[in-house]
Amino acid sequence: MEANFWTDTHAHIHDDEHGRSVDEFINLAQEKNVKRIITIGINYNDSIKAVETAEQYDNIYAAVGMHPEYADKYIRERDYEPFLKLASNKKAVAVGETGLDFYYEENPDENRQNILFEGMADIAGILNKPLVIHSRNAAEKTIKILDKVLSKHSNLKGIFHCFDGNISVLDWIKDKNFYISYAGNVTFKSAENLRQALINTPVDRLLIETDSPYLAPVPVRGKKNMPANVSYTGEYVAEFLNLPYNILMEQLENNLQKLMKGVWQ
Numbered sequence: 141m142e143a144n145f146w147t148d149t150h151a152h153i154h155d156d157e158h159g160r161s162v163d164e165f166i167n168l169a170q171e172k173n174v175k176r177i178i179t180i181g182i183n184y185n186d187s188i189k190a191v192e193t194a195e196q197y198d199n200i201y202a203a204v205g206m207h208p209e210y211a212d213k214y215i216r217e218r219d220y221e222p223f224l225k226l227a228s229n230k231k232a233v234a235v236g237e238t239g240l241d242f243y244y245e246e247n248p249d250e251n252r253q254n255i256l257f258e259g260m261a262d263i264a265g266i267l268n269k270p271l272v273i274h275s276r277n278a279a280e281k282t283i284k285i286l287d288k289v290l291s292k293h294s295n296l297k298g299i300f301h302c303f304d305g306n307i308s309v310l311d312w313i314k315d316k317n318f319y320i321s322y323a324g325n326v327t328f329k330s331a332e333n334l335r336q337a338l339i340n341t342p343v344d345r346l347l348i349e350t351d352s353p354y355l356a357p358v359p360v361r362g363k364k365n366m367p368a369n370v371s372y373t374g375e376y377v378a379e380f381l382n383l384p385y386n387i388l389m390e391q392l393e394n395n396l397q398k399l400m401k402g403v404w405q
């Protein structure tokens with residue numbers, strides 16, 4: 141597969157709080173050779189906006205899901221079907237973001253987060269679309285739920301988004317169809333643990349993202365992030381792994397195509 145462009149596999153551009161338009165994000169991204177963006181929903185209404193945005197642009201795709209910080213609002217008997225239906229849209233190429241987050245004390249309790257995460261993972265398994273996983277201070281518990289869902293849906297596949305460098309996750313993905321996505325924080329001076337994880341991530345499981353509007357990479361660290369900046373992360377990762385930019389682009393594209401097999405429309 142020939143590819144000479146970057147994809148931002150995780151951004152939130154459909155509802156920019158500073159009022160930047162999707163067209164503007166796309167134009168700025170094009171200038172940096174970022175030609176495909178997956179815009180990610182964090183709750184039901186936000187996911188509707190993500191899908192509506194993706195439907196308007198050829199090179200924008202959506203992910204439909206609920207972030208763990210909203211787990212209190214998720215009731216399986218009421219919310220599972222609507223999410224299943226929305227995620228069935230052909231421009232919805234992934235289910236998420238969702239997962240477990242025990243970093244912030246004010247987050248919903250573990251039981252509620254488990255119910256949400258399992259529900260979203262079931263949808264990903266049923267639709268055969270990748271699960272976009274947010275896992276923070278929760279690696280072992282995340283793996284436990286994924287193993288449970290894999291026992292129901294052996295086809296389950298996914299992306300650990302904004303990877304936090306947890307080594308047990310790297311071990312776990314080895315014999316499974318799961319990928320590791322690095323965000324701009326891998327470029328931070330203090331991120332020695334992420335670079336250590338990057339060395340140990342099989343190159344055929346690697347993806348990159350911005351997580352816009354958060355985590356802008358060096359040299360735009362501290363600014364509001366946008367998909368154009370995934371080019372900085374790509375260049376940084378290529379240099380760090382001693383790969384020419386175009387070789388990394390091709391590898392990342394192959395990885396994404398493999399993950400999205402049967403999903404891209």
Ligand SMILES: [Zn+2]
Pocket residue numbers: 150152180237351
């Ligand atoms: Zn995100």
